[in-house]
Amino acid sequence: MLDGGNPSRVAVECQVNGVARSATVQARLTLADFLREVCGLTGTHLGCEHGACGACSVLVDGDVVRSCLMFAVQANGRSVTTIEGLGGPDGALSPVQEAFRSEHGLQCGFCTPGFVVTVTAFLRDNPDPAETEIREALSGNLCRCTGYQGILKAVAVAARAGRGAVE
Amino acid sequence: MKPAAFTYHAPASVDEALGVLAELGDDAKVLAGGQSLVPMLSMRLAVFAHLVDIGRVAGLSRVEVGERKVTVGATTVDSLIGRHAELSGAVPLLARVTPYIGHMAIRNRGTLGGSIAHADPAGEYPAVAVALDAEMRLRSARAERTVGAPDFFAGLWSTVMEPDEILVEVTFPRWDGRCGFAVREHARRHGDFAIAGAVAGVSLGAGDRVERAAVAMFGVSSTPVRARQLEAEVAGRPARECDPEQLGALAVSGVHDVVSDMSGSSAYRRRVGAAMVSRAWASALEEAMSA
Numbered sequence: 001m002l003d004g005g006n007p008s009r010v011a012v013e014c015q016v017n018g019v020a021r022s023a024t025v026q027a028r029l030t031l032a033d034f035l036r037e038v039c040g041l042t043g044t045h046l047g048c049e050h051g052a053c054g055a056c057s058v059l060v061d062g063d064v065v066r067s068c069l070m071f072a073v074q075a076n077g078r079s080v081t082t083i084e085g086l087g088g089p090d091g092a093l094s095p096v097q098e099a100f101r102s103e104h105g106l107q108c109g110f111c112t113p114g115f116v117v118t119v120t121a122f123l124r125d126n127p128d129p130a131e132t133e134i135r136e137a138l139s140g141n142l143c144r145c146t147g148y149q150g151i152l153k154a155v156a157v158a159a160r161a162g163r164g165a166v167e
Numbered sequence: 168m169k170p171a172a173f174t175y176h177a178p179a180s181v182d183e184a185l186g187v188l189a190e191l192g193d194d195a196k197v198l199a200g201g202q203s204l205v206p207m208l209s210m211r212l213a214v215f216a217h218l219v220d221i222g223r224v225a226g227l228s229r230v231e232v233g234e235r236k237v238t239v240g241a242t243t244v245d246s247l248i249g250r251h252a253e254l255s256g257a258v259p260l261l262a263r264v265t266p267y268i269g270h271m272a273i274r275n276r277g278t279l280g281g282s283i284a285h286a287d288p289a290g291e292y293p294a295v296a297v298a299l300d301a302e303m304r305l306r307s308a309r310a311e312r313t314v315g316a317p318d319f320f321a322g323l324w325s326t327v328m329e330p331d332e333i334l335v336e337v338t339f340p341r342w343d344g345r346c347g348f349a350v351r352e353h354a355r356r357h358g359d360f361a362i363a364g365a366v367a368g369v370s371l372g373a374g375d376r377v378e379r380a381a382v383a384m385f386g387v388s389s390t391p392v393r394a395r396q397l398e399a400e401v402a403g404r405p406a407r408e409c410d411p412e413q414l415g416a417l418a419v420s421g422v423h424d425v426v427s428d429m430s431g432s433s434a435y436r437r438r439v440g441a442a443m444v445s446r447a448w449a450s451a452l453e454e455a456m457s458a
Contacts, residue, residue, distance in 0.1 A: 008172045027175035027218070030205075049168035050206040054272065063246070063275040069205045070276065073175055074222060118272065139357040140270025 010073045016041065017085030025072055031065075032056040034072035035082055043083040043113050047142070054141035057114040058082050064121040083113035086120060096120050096158045105154030107145035115141050119155050129159055170208035176219045181227070181306060181335060184219055188331040189308035191217050197333055198222070199242055199281035202273050227280075227335060232257045238338045241280025246271070248279060258339045259348040260299065260366055264291035267350065270358045283319075284334045286326050288426065289360040289386040291350070293320060297391040298366045298383035301339045307332040320390040342379070346370035347454025351447040352386075353439050355430070361386035362431050363440040365394075365418070367447035369406065371455045377401045377409070382418060382448065387425050387440040394418035394444060406452055415445030 013022040016039050023038050032049075035041045035058065047053035049068045056067040059081035086094040093101065096119050106112040115138070122129070122137040129137070134155045143151065176195075178184035188195055195217035198204055207213040221227060221242060229240040232253045239248065239261075248254060249265035261279075268274055268282070268291050282292040283303065295301070296316045303314045305328060314327060321327050328334065352364030363386045372378035380401050382394040397418045401409050419425070419441045425433035 008174050010175050026172060028170045028172050028208075030169075030209075033169075050209050051202065051273065054270070057272055064272045065276050066202075066272045068209070069201055069273075071175070071201075071205075073177070074201075074220065122271065136266070136357055137271060140272055 012072045012076055014075045014077065015079040017081060027071060027073055029072045030068050031058070031060075031070040031072050031075050031080070032067035034075070035067060035080070038072075041082050041084050045110055045113055047110065047114075052142070053111070053114070054118065055111050055114040057117045057141065059117060059121060062121070062124075064118050081117075083117055086116065094120065095161065096123065096154075099154040099158035099161070100151070103154035103157050104150040105147070106150070107143075107147045111141060111143045111145075115143070115151060119158065123155070123159055127159060127162060129155075131156070134159075168209050170205070171211060171214045173208075173215055174217045176217060177223055178219065178221070179223060179225065181221075181224055181333065184221055184224055184333060185306060185308040185331070187217075187219050188333065191219075193330050195219050195330070197284070199284075200244060200276040200278040201281075202269065202277040203281065203285045203287065221333065230254050234341070236338050236340050237261075238336050239279050240336050241284075241334050242278045243280070245269075245274035245277045245279065245282075249274065257341050258295075258299070260295045260350065260368060261292070261339065263348065264295055264350045264366060267291050267352050267354075267358070267361070267364070273358070279337060280334045283337060284326060284328060286320050286324050286390065287360075288323060288389050288391070289364070290391070291352070291361075291364070291366075291385065294364065294366050294383045294385035294391040295339075296337060297393050298368060298381045299339050300381075301337050303334055304336045304338070305332045306335050317393070323389040342368060342370055344370050344372075344378070345455050345458040346379075347451040347456070347458060349447045349450035349454065351443040351450070353443060360430075363387050363436050363443050365440065365443040365447040367444070367451040369401075369448070369451045369455050371406060371458075375406050375456065376403055377406050382444060384418060384422065384440050384444060387419065387436050388422050389424060389426070392422050394421065396421045397444070397448075406456070409448075411445035411449040411452075412441075414448050415441035415443075418444040 045055040047055035051069045196215040198218045198220045227240045227242040231238040255262035368381040370379040427433040
């Protein structure tokens, strides 16, 4: 895994939204920066870069994680899904994205990718959540527009329609 | 907000990891789930020339439920602990504190061993370890040793572990008979660091007398604190005679270095700590009574 001459550089090979990606990067490169700068997938947003805001949430092997708290090299051999990987190949919105649009679950949109990824995993694991469970599931994602009411409604609508599952 | 450059090591076995640590000593830090370490590296509160990632070490992620004790491998992630039905039945406190640890995304990466080795004073797993007298299994290239919870936590973010040691597993005793367990935690937002919290376990004997009591507080001091005075006070007494409110006050009276920061003054933390103890105690007792 170590890159002969420079021990602080490492090889990374993983699947991102179903596409095989490989690169040699600095070991300190976070998964978030790998996705944005190496893969060019800028839908993953970086708010705080220390695990407090949730904007950079992605799925790794199906589990929601903060991509700023994981080094790219730790994703070796794993399958990563970003906001770009949730919709259809033709650009169709996923059921969760559709609910965020219909219920005005976004304002400036900066936090939205993190919310949508988190909610996608949450509804897959808990398709019929109570409102308190929805609030707990969203507690790790901050919206600085404070548009939480629309977000809560969007999650309830996506859940009620029973459409929240990851395909 | 970018970590300083480091050399990355990804050993496949504990022995290989111990070899790297033996060679590098203080320059190396063990990386498990990274949910506390990576923020510290990003904010450059900590800088290490080498990181030894034990996330791919075989055999460190495991839960072994025995008749008298439960052993949890160091890299077992929080979310797995939270949903492990057999573990939850054997050591209920572990499963019950898990939802309080950060958020879903944090629990998917954070590990039990990382939480205990990091020794955050507001950490939930360290408090459970202290309350239940868990044993930490430490290995280095030199030796292997077991350290009990009362001797393990040395201060703020500090334990008795040497730089060349790895925490490989933690063993928790099982309680049997009529017992109950509870956790109470106060934070400004679900998942934030606790301003104060408490875990409690109680088991009852004949006449509903307290056979065993185990209470620990977190967030109030530089380490988790065992409420020894409370435990001595209730020992052998009919459980209903003990006033939970007085027990809460007694528990915090034994803490001398109560934290004061922007989340709360030490006086406030004392009050919240006492309330958390009394509620956790009452809830654990309720469960034991109906067991």
